[in-house]
Amino acid sequence: MTSAVEHHTVVQINVADRLAHFAQRMPLSVAVACPGHGDAAGRNSYATCTFAELDRDATALARGLVDLGVTPGTRLVLLVKPGVEFVKLVFALLRSGATTILIDPGMGKKHLVNCLAAAEPAGFVAISPAQAVRTLLKSRFPQAKLNVTVGRRWFWGGTTYKQLLSAGTNSGTRLPTSRATDPAAIIFTSGSTGPPKGVLYTHQMFDTQVAEIRREYDLQPGGADLACFALFGLFNSAMGITTVFPKMDFSRPASADPRKLLSAASDWQVTQAFGSPAVWDKLSRYCEHHGEQIPTLRKIFSCGAPVPAKVLQRTLAYVDAYAEMHTPYGATESLPVATIAASEVLSETAEQTACGAGVCVGRKFESIDWRVIRISDEPITNIADVEELPMGEIGELIVRGPQVSPQYDGELRVASCELREKESTRVSKLASHNSMTKITDGISIWHRMGDVGYLDSQGRFWYCGRKNHRIETSEGTLFSVPCEEIFNTHPDVARTALVGIGPAGGATPLLVVEPSGTLLRRCGKNWSRSDYHRLQAELLELAKGYEITKHIAQPIFHPGLPVDVRHNSKINREQLAKWATRELGGHKLQH
Numbered sequence: 001m002t003s004a005v006e007h008h009t010v011v012q013i014n015v016a017d018r019l020a021h022f023a024q025r026m027p028l029s030v031a032v033a034c035p036g037h038g039d040a041a042g043r044n045s046y047a048t049c050t051f052a053e054l055d056r057d058a059t060a061l062a063r064g065l066v067d068l069g070v071t072p073g074t075r076l077v078l079l080v081k082p083g084v085e086f087v088k089l090v091f092a093l094l095r096s097g098a099t100t101i102l103i104d105p106g107m108g109k110k111h112l113v114n115c116l117a118a119a120e121p122a123g124f125v126a127i128s129p130a131q132a133v134r135t136l137l138k139s140r141f142p143q144a145k146l147n148v149t150v151g152r153r154w155f156w157g158g159t160t161y162k163q164l165l166s167a168g169t170n171s172g173t174r175l176p177t178s179r180a181t182d183p184a185a186i187i188f189t190s191g192s193t194g195p196p197k198g199v200l201y202t203h204q205m206f207d208t209q210v211a212e213i214r215r216e217y218d219l220q221p222g223g224a225d226l227a228c229f230a231l232f233g234l235f236n237s238a239m240g241i242t243t244v245f246p247k248m249d250f251s252r253p254a255s256a257d258p259r260k261l262l263s264a265a266s267d268w269q270v271t272q273a274f275g276s277p278a279v280w281d282k283l284s285r286y287c288e289h290h291g292e293q294i295p296t297l298r299k300i301f302s303c304g305a306p307v308p309a310k311v312l313q314r315t316l317a318y319v320d321a322y323a324e325m326h327t328p329y330g331a332t333e334s335l336p337v338a339t340i341a342a343s344e345v346l347s348e349t350a351e352q353t354a355c356g357a358g359v360c361v362g363r364k365f366e367s368i369d370w371r372v373i374r375i376s377d378e379p380i381t382n383i384a385d386v387e388e389l390p391m392g393e394i395g396e397l398i399v400r401g402p403q404v405s406p407q408y409d410g411e412l413r414v415a416s417c418e419l420r421e422k423e424s425t426r427v428s429k430l431a432s433h434n435s436m437t438k439i440t441d442g443i444s445i446w447h448r449m450g451d452v453g454y455l456d457s458q459g460r461f462w463y464c465g466r467k468n469h470r471i472e473t474s475e476g477t478l479f480s481v482p483c484e485e486i487f488n489t490h491p492d493v494a495r496t497a498l499v500g501i502g503p504a505g506g507a508t509p510l511l512v513v514e515p516s517g518t519l520l521r522r523c524g525k526n527w528s529r530s531d532y533h534r535l536q537a538e539l540l541e542l543a544k545g546y547e548i549t550k551h552i553a554q555p556i557f558h559p560g561l562p563v564d565v566r567h568n569s570k571i572n573r574e575q576l577a578k579w580a581t582r583e584l585g586g587h588k589l590q591h
């Protein structure tokens with residue numbers, strides 16, 4: 001598959017060039033800050049680096065990598081904790097021409113190893129524990145010969161970060177140039193609807209992401225960002241913004257300690273912050289209970305899943321009075337796609353969301369083209385074969401633009417004879433993801449987001465959930481998000497998930513409810529308490545009030561809905577449907 005740029009021009013792009021620009025303009029400003037152990041007086045200490053140092057070391061490390069044997073397209077896994085070295089290595093890898101494989105280590109060992117093995121890395125740039133695992137599972141990574149250990153090297157070979165830096169500093173090696181369409185990375189999706197998929201990132205995609213985010217939100221050099229997503233270290237450094245990594249487990253953002261987020265925010269007087277809805281929910285609750293504020297925050301971003309209006313409202317109450325909050329919408333395969341400000345949500349769209357209209361994720365970014373097409377579970381090869389739907393009708397969202405990935409990794413390697421049987425099955429699946437999600441128009445690629453929703457008269461997209469989460473009942477199709485949001489308005493409900501029990505076409509929609517913290521604390525897991533009977537009755541009453549929810553069966557309770565590792569916010573409805581089926585046993589559902 002080819003993208004538009006390939007047909008027209010050969011443009012040289014590398015997002016790392018943006019770092020070089022800021023290293024010249026603001027060499028001594030802090031580019032990255034990462035908390036250390038604290039000093040004797042109990043104050044926080046931070047490992048930091050300036051833009052000049054980041055730029056210099058990234059070039060040195062890139063030279064070191066090229067001298068080791070890295071050539072354009074060499075696949076290297078990066079498994080390093082967010083911090084100064086992480087950001088330097090991200091830029092070094094971009095400059096060396098390598099294709100960086102980025103994955104969430106929190107996804108579980110089985111998925112992690114399978115994904116990495118199928119990506120056929122030529123080496124690992126990784127912390128000691130990851131190198132140890134790689135060595136033990138050597139047979140899964142037969143080509144991994146270029147290994148760099150960040151930290152102490154034990155019984156495995158390769159070089160260390162320190163050695164690489166020092167060798168590269170003394171090297172005069174010329175670095176390669178990269179074209180817009182050259183691969184820059186393979187980034188895995190969060191795997192909220194199945195095994196994570198490796199998304200091919202070109203240099204153009206990264207560069208567009210930075211340019212579009214900067215332009216849309218008017219982000220200015222000199223600010224400081226509390227980065228609760230590791231990859232924002234890359235985006236910020238390419239915008240002249242200080243990245244402050246808080247002390248948290250980036251694989252479990254919902255477990256972040258609000259006090260640590262607050263102290264990092266205050267130490268660096270952060271002006272902006274990116275986090276998932278789970279982070280904002282937890283932090284704003286903490287501020288509410290303890291009377292804390294983040295007065296310096298002017299721009300807040302929540303991404304990865306719908307954000308409840310009450311979380312937007314609560315978060316805005318504890319920051320600068322003129323602060324803006326935005327909820328960018330997109331996916332690993334295409335980011336960013338659309339955006340909306342919390343002010344618009346709270347003053348207008350939230351009310352409709354509460355009545356079953358879906359969640360408004362706003363207007364498209366300038367560089368994106370989008371269409372809503374009739375839902376299909378079949379591959380669509382050519383754009384001529386899509387049926388575009390009129391405004392207001394729910395369909396699949398497809399998008400096109402320079403930030404859209406041309407393909408999943410794996411397609412070109414299906415025939416590779418070295419692949420073990422299991423891996424070749426996985427790679428074939430990835431190839432089928434390509435045919436299921438990519439549409440060509442002869443010049444460029446359209447990506448099927450896998451999301452359903454509709455466009456309104458103002459050109460805004462109303463998100464109605466994942467395509468795979470729709471429920472085909474004998475009375476028609478139900479979409480998850482519009483229904484769930486009706487029940488989420490109930491004060492005793494934390495969140496809900498609509499799952500289908502039974503075969504498509506005759507499925508019974510079942511509502512799984514996570515009760516609010518207050519109710520959970522009051523009753524524990526004793527679902528037979530009268531409080532729960534009352535809540536069940538009230539939710540059924542609520543269901544009867546709306547056309548889309550009137551056939552929903554008796555709600556059942558779950559103490560904590562399963563969520564994804566990256567955002568801790570996307571509800572795993574597939575897992576829940578299995579759980580609900582087991583839970584119900586042979587019992588008949590009451591309407």
Ligand SMILES: Nc1ncnc2c1ncn2[C@@H]1O[C@H](COP(=O)(O)OP(=O)(O)OP(=O)(O)O)[C@@H](O)[C@H]1O
Pocket residue numbers: 189190191192193194195196197302303304305306307327328329330331332333359361449450451463465466566570
């Ligand atoms: N602002 C938002 N509001 C609502 N939903 C969002 C928003 N941003 C992202 N999403 C949801 O997240 C999806 C993208 O998630 P991501 O790329 O992290 O992995 P995933 O698609 O969940 O993983 P997998 O494809 O492996 O299941 C979008 O398609 C959409 O469903």
